[in-house]
């Protein structure tokens with residue numbers, strides 16, 4: 001069998017659309033309950049609100065396979081350099097998507113905000129595109145995450161995972177993450193996320 005070559009590298013501006021599409025394979029899992037719309041509209045909201053700026057200096061790692069983006073990691077850490085996002089004016093946003101949908105998306109985003117500590121590298125999101133899963137790309141991305149944390153002299157890597165996401169949870173356990181806390185969702189959140197709770201996990205370096 002042809003051995004796939006996986007290049008783990010920093011995000012570049014030319015990757016924007018592909019990176020956004022792969023990222024949405026993760027976010028849309030959560031957002032579709034909020035917006036009751038398909039992936040295209042959610043992707044376009046993320047783009048127009050500047051939730052992920054196209055010009056980034058740091059914080060996004062990609063896995064490239066034969067010229068395509070196969071995986072994306074979004075990292076948070078103190079002092080992360082990010083260029084100003086180009087976002088649509090609020091008026092235009094409301095006209096395009098409606099106020100209620102925008103508020104719902106914003107509310108959901110707030111839920112996933114995590115205050116990073118000085119000594120922490122937080123994995124805000126990790127996703128491998130469906131057709132590339134279970135080939136070791138996620139594990140390779142984690143190796144790079146650890147390298148980054150060590151270079152920055154950070155002491156721990158943290159992440160959050162829905163307890164319904166057994167396959168991701170098992171991977172994190174195998175990579176040495178331990179459960180730190182579990183937060184039980186409200187009924188409304190349970191409906192949105194199709195999960196009872198989420199687990200906060202950590203790996204000490």
Ligand SMILES: CC(C)(COP(=O)(O)OP(=O)(O)OC[C@H]1O[C@@H](n2cnc3c(N)ncnc32)[C@H](O)[C@@H]1OP(=O)(O)O)[C@@H](O)C(=O)NCCC(=O)NCCS
Pocket residue numbers: 025026126127128129132133134135136137138139140160161162165167168170171174
């Ligand atoms: C979670 C995710 C990023 C993992 O990426 P991946 O590239 O599939 O990860 P890997 O291939 O390194 O590991 C995944 C699987 O292979 C197994 N595996 C990989 N390398 C292995 C090895 N050397 N030995 C044994 N098992 C191995 C893992 O145990 C795991 O088992 P599974 O097939 O039952 O899931 C990916 O499944 C994904 O994008 N999921 C959807 C989005 C998501 O849920 N993200 C996480 C949100 S917190």
